[in-house]
Amino acid sequence: DEQQACGGSRQIYSIIKNNEKQYISLDFHKGMFEFHDEKGRHLGEFLFDGTMNKEAQRNHDFRTL
Numbered sequence: 001d002e003q004q005a006c007g008g009s010r011q012i013y014s015i016i017k018n019n020e021k022q023y024i025s026l027d028f029h030k031g032m033f034e035f036h037d038e039k040g041r042h043l044g045e046f047l048f049d050g051t052m053n054k055e056a057q058r059n060h061d062f063r064t065l
Helices: 002-006
Strands: 010-015 022-025 032-037 042-047 053-056
Touching: none
Parallel strands: none
Antiparallel strands: 010 022, 022 032, 032 042, 042 053
16 A cells, blocks of 8 residues: 555545545654645645645655555
């Protein structure tokens, strides 16, 4: 699964927003979370207070979807 593929200290959840599946990846090592769309494409990295830390990065796309 994706958690094993990325090798990090994280938990991944799926949600439904606007009738589309999205993923939230909580990164406990860096203290941030990342959003991914229904196809696993990275949408950005955010601090726990909701402010954006980094724009979307293709090398952060999920590998197992």
